[in-house]
Amino acid sequence: xxxxxxxxxxxxxxxxxxxxxxxxxxxxxxxxxxxxxxxxxxxxxxxxxxxxxxxxxxxxxxxxxxxxxxxxxxxxxxxxxxxxxxxxxxxxxxxxxxxxxxxxxxxxxxxxxxxxxxxxxxxxxxxxxxxxxxxxxxxxxxxxxxxxxxxxxxxxxxxxxxxxxxxxxxxxxxxxxxxxxxxxxxxxxxxxxxxxxxxxxxxxxxxxxxxxxxxxxxxxxxxxxxx
Ligand code: CA
Numbered sequence: 670x671x672x673x674x675x676x677x678x679x680x681x682x683x684x685x686x687x688x689x690x691x692x693x694x695x696x697x698x699x700x701x702x703x704x705x706x707x708x709x710x711x712x713x714x715x716x717x718x719x720x721x722x723x724x725x726x727x728x729x730x731x732x733x734x735x736x737x738x739x740x741x742x743x744x745x746x747x748x749x750x751x752x753x754x755x756x757x758x759x760x761x762x763x764x765x766x767x768x769x770x771x772x773x774x775x776x777x778x779x780x781x782x783x784x785x786x787x788x789x790x791x792x793x794x795x796x797x798x799x800x801x802x803x804x805x806x807x808x809x810x811x812x813x814x815x816x817x818x819x820x821x822x823x824x825x826x827x828x829x830x831x832x833x834x835x836x837x838x839x840x841x842x843x844x845x846x847x848x849x850x851x852x853x854x855x856x857x858x859x860x861x862x863x864x865x866x867x868x869x870x871x872x873x874x875x876x877x878x879x880x881x882x883x884x885x886x887x888x889x890x891x892x893x894x895x896x
Contacts, residue, residue, distance in 0.1 A: 670693075670694050670695070670715040670716065670786060670827070670830060670831065670834075670848060671694070671695040671696070671697070671712075671713070671714050671715050671847065671848050671849070671850075671851065672689055672694045672696045672697070672714060672715065672716045672717070672718060672782070673696075673697050673698075673699065673705070673708050673709055673712070673714045673716075673717045673718070674686060674689070674696060674697070674698045674699070674718045675698075675699045675702065675704075675705030675708075675709070675717065675719045675720060675723065675729070675732065676698065676700070676718070676720040676723075676748065677700050677701055677720060677722075677723050677724050678720075679700065681720075681771070682698045682700060683698070685698070685718065685778075686698050688775050690851070691823075692779060693810065693823045693824075693826045693830065694782075694827070695827065695848070695849055695850050695851040695854070696851055697712070697851050697852045697853075701723060701724050701725040702723035702724065702725035702726060702727030702728055702729075702731065702732060703725040703726055704725075705719065705723065705727065705732055706727045706732045706735055706736075709732060709735075709736050709743070710735070710736065710739055710741065712847070713844075713847050713848065714743050715743065715744075715786055715848060716743065716744050716746065716782060716785060716786055717732075717733075717736070717743055717744070717745045717746070718745075718746045718748065719733060719745055719746070719747050719748065719765070720747075720748045721747055721748060721749045721750065721756060721760060722750060729747055729748075729760065729765075730759055730760060730763045733747070733760070733763045733764045733765050734763045734764060736764065737763070737764035744766045744785040744786060745764065745765045745766055746765070746766065746767050746768065746769065746778075746781060746782070746785060747761075747765040747767070747768040747769075748769055748770075749768055749770055749771065750771050751770070766785055767781055767784075767785060769781065783796050783807055798833035798834065799833070800833055800836040801836075801894040802814060802815065802894070803833070803872065803881050803892075803894070804833075805826070805829055805830060805833055807830070810823075810826045812826075812829060812871070812872060814872060814881075815876060817875075819871050819872060820871075821868075821871065822867075824849070824864055825864065825867055825868050827849045828845070828849050828864050828865070829868060829872065831845060831848050831849050832882070832890070833892065835892065836892050836893070837891065837892065837893050838891065838892075839888050839889055839890070839891045840889050840891065841888060841889040842858040842861040842862075842889050842890075843858075844889070845861050845889070845890070846861060865882060865884075865890060868882060878896065879894065879895065879896055880894075880895050881893070881894055881895075883895065
């Protein structure tokens with residue numbers, strides 16, 4: 670999953686980038702409202718974390734309003750400096766999905782991110798993604814198949830997370846890059862091939878029969894259970 674953080678306080682912004690990246694989220698940071706709005710409108714994020722007060726022409730409320738006007742329904746988590754009811758109401762009314770009051774505990778932020786990015790099929794209490802016998806624990810970052818646990822690298826985890834959120838959908842390499850890597854990564858399509866191969870070696874290769882990760886020649890990849 671790819672997250673945009675719009676936050677003008679460098680210390681907080683950089684701590685969020687470090688923390689979220691180490692949890693397997695591809696994370697981009699914008700340090701002012703204008704850059705934040707441009708990113709939010711132009712790149713396919715899975716979640717946007719918006720500070721309420723920002724320098725530049727757009728504050729958090731203005732950004733979420735513009736996103737919703739442009740029919741970008743990406744979940745938005747608003748950060749507010751003070752616990753004031755008018756502040757929270759304004760954010761939620763403008764289209765934010767949730768808010769947190771600074772300072773907050775990182776663990777709570779992670780829990781809210783998991784909640785905001787849960788799909789209807791994945792509203793399980795144990796923060797798990799599952800598709801036909803293949804599952805991924807979002808907290809321990811272990812995959813499970815046929816009762817066996819599978820350890821993944823952080824990038825393999827992010828890749829499998831994206832595949833499991835889009836089962837039986839053909840995903841192009843560009844879509845995969847857009848949701849699994851951040852701006853700074855600057856990766857090439859054959860990097861995707863290399864990571865798919867590594868994931869296959871763990872999720873499909875060790876098992877006697879059946880496969881999940883399918884190559885769709887000329888298009889990309891699809892998570893689909895095949896005998
Ligand atoms: Ca601020």
